Amino acid sequence: MPLEIRPSQALRLWRQVHLDLVRDGDSDLSARQTAILLTIYLELPPHTVRGLAAQLGVTKPVITRALDTMGKLGLVTRKRDDFDRRNVVIQRTVAGALAVERLADLVVERAREMGGS
Amino acid sequence: MPLEIRPSQALRLWRQVHLDLVRDGDSDLSARQTAILLTIYLELPPHTVRGLAAQLGVTKPVITRALDTMGKLGLVTRKRDDFDRRNVVIQRTVAGALAVERLADLVVERAREMGGS
DNA sequence: CCCGATCGTTACGGACCCGTATCATTATCC
DNA sequence: GGATAATGATACGGGTCCGTAACGATCGGG
Numbered sequence A, B: 001m002p003l004e005i006r007p008s009q010a011l012r013l014w015r016q017v018h019l020d021l022v023r024d025g026d027s028d029l030s031a032r033q034t035a036i037l038l039t040i041y042l043e044l045p046p047h048t049v050r051g052l053a054a055q056l057g058v059t060k061p062v063i064t065r066a067l068d069t070m071g072k073l074g075l076v077t078r079k080r081d082d083f084d085r086r087n088v089v090i091q092r093t094v095a096g097a098l099a100v101e102r103l104a105d106l107v108v109e110r111a112r113e114m115g116g117s
Numbered sequence C: 001c002c003c004g005a006t007c008g009t010t011a012c013g014g015a016c017c018c019g020t021a022t023c024a025t026t027a028t029c030c
Numbered sequence D: 001g002g003a004t005a006a007t008g009a010t011a012c013g014g015g016t017c018c019g020t021a022a023c024g025a026t027c028g029g030g
Helices: A007-024 A031-042 A049-056 A060-072 A094-113 B007-024 B031-042 B049-056 B060-072 B094-113
Strands: A076-080 A088-092 B076-080 B088-092
Touching: A007 A094, A007 B031, A007 B049, A007 B094, A031 A049, A031 A060, A031 A088, A031 A094, A031 B007, A049 A060, A049 A088, A049 B007, A060 A076, A094 B007, B007 B094, B031 B049, B031 B060, B031 B088, B031 B094, B049 B060, B049 B088, B060 B076
Parallel strands: none
Antiparallel strands: A076 A088, B076 B088
């Protein structure tokens, strides 16, 4: 049972959620940061810099910088892997889980308001 | 008939579309720019810098800079209002309409792939 | 006319991000 | 043990964006 949505609905939903995000201002995440954050919170751990870079098709410094920024915001944490100390394991945080949950509720709520057309 | 979508579906859709946008790379628009672009293409003209700034809850220079960037990408055009030459009317372009249409198709397609959960 | 109000733009200092290249640390394999 | 590979972080030069403040252009009322 696929999720049926019309192009005009998709656009209005996309616009409304982005408007909310901009107006709230708290989540100043770029498209890349959003993709990284949701990957961390939706895909099965463990997550590494290299793995995320491969999934997104970007270079490793992009991931490192994004983790710096999101770490400052308290959305993720880094921890060295004790079994292979070259690796860094990205971990979820309570604040990050809350932010993701709020985004989900925002999309669901705005979708509910999308009328017929 | 509202659009029914579950939180987990919303998150997976949000992640997948952002992944596509990042991987394609062509549309390097921030959340603000996306909101501006969709407002121009979904809401009734005419659009002015002041009006967009009010709708998004941001300052005017933000709109001016976003229009500069999107203008360079060919997504919008500016034209002085002949009746009140202080105003600038933001106009749509073929390239912009195509980009918006492609975003809509992307969301629709990814939504269709969102299975049950 | 001229003065105030309104419009969009620009200037400035600071912050962030990018891609490439390089680095320090750690593991692996002979 | 020493050479090699792999991982994540950092340096650098260039670009974009931000918020505040100021600016030139234009309208409108007295």
